[in-house]
Amino acid sequence: MLIDFFFTLKDAKVPVSIKEFLILLEALQRKVIAPTLDNFYYLARTTLVKDEAHFDKFDQAFGRYFKGIQTIFEKNPEIPLDWLMQRMKRELSPEQLAQLEKFGYDKLMDRLNELLEEQKGRHEGGNKWIGTGGTSPFGHGGTNPEGIRIGGSGGNRTAVKVWEARAYRDYDDERELGTRNIKVALRRLRKFAREGIAEELALDDTIRATAHNAGYLDIKMRPERKNNIKVLMLMDVGGTMDDHIARTEELFSAAKTEFKNMEFFYFHNCVYDYMWKNNQRRHAERFPTWDILRKYTPDTKLIFVGDATMSPYEILQPGGSVEYNNEEAGAEWLQRFTRAFPKFIWLNPEPEGLWQYRQSVEVIRQLMSNRMFPVTMDGLERGMRLLSK
Secondary structure, three states: OHHHHHHHHHHOOOOOOHHHHHHHHHHHHOOOOOOOHHHHHHHHHHHHOOOHHHHHHHHHHHHHHOOOOHHHHHHOOOOOHHHHOOOOOOOOOHHHHHHOOOOOHHHHHHHHHHHHHHOOOOOEOOOOOOEEOOOOOEEEOOOOOOEEEEOOOOOOOOEEEEEOOOOOHHHOOOOOOOHHHHHHHHHHHOOEEEEEEEEEEOHHHHHHHHHHOOOOOOOOEEEEEEEOOEEEEEEEOOHHHHHHHHHHHHHHHHHHHHOOEEEEEEEEOEOOOEEEOOHHHOOOOOEEHHHHHHHOOOOOEEEEEOOOOOOOHHHHOOOOOOOOOOOOOHHHHHHHHHHHOOOEEEEEOOOHHHHHHOHHHHHHHHHOOOOEEEOOHHHHHHHHHHHHO
């Protein structure tokens, strides 16, 4: 039975291995969990999935294998909380309980799909809609000999399936990102080094030293681990980037949290001879680009953020800037940055499928040695992997 489950996960592109599968089988043989589907779900996810970025794919594959829940999630991923607010508790007589109909699992799932299409508001105390306190098979807080509990907590414990929202659905690399998801991807770049005075307990060394000392406690300390990655983030602002403000803000917020040694500057469309850190004072407080190039060490990771959407003249020609008469072409400045900081990437919030239709995007990609990545989970992970080499 579980061999088919293993291949279902493989088909869903969840990177499970034979070794992990054998660990799951051994855990079941040793009866480490009670024999329930929910317990098996958590055990399987713990043993088979080693990267939380794959939790959503695992959830969908698990649901598909154990009776196909994924179609419901796709059609209506969230049922409004107001539908599930319980305001009364209904007591039924034995005669009324006997009259309630059992649908069977397949009919329940089909009927739930229909209701998700039809229902427009909250219901309570009824026998048809998704709601609370009634005899409908869908919702919670009511009574039915065989239903699907949605939200709430177990009462009569007659539900054949407990459906809660997938907690990790946003980790799919094809979905839009949130700040938490971006942090997961950026974290792949972080490297730690031990530096400074001894401030942290070295547990393994303490155990080893205590054992060698005939059981007398011998505490060992070591320097605290510090994040030693240095990041320089240069962000396009204004114009077509206004369409990507929310995404860029999430990326910027996550990067500031994950990288303690991060500096940032703004530019418009392409890099020229100056940049700025405050858009309201961009004309009064300018930072010469030459100073930025000279200030940071070559081991700094350079991340450009921009949609690369502009006239090609803005990149290739002196005086091509839309704001002033720049003496040198933007391409010259970009090449100076890539020579000064060998570890560099360009993150583009535009969907990757549109890049081929933008001439300026292709020009930037060539200048970046094809190191341009979309702002998706997969794109960020590929970019961070390249920067960490």
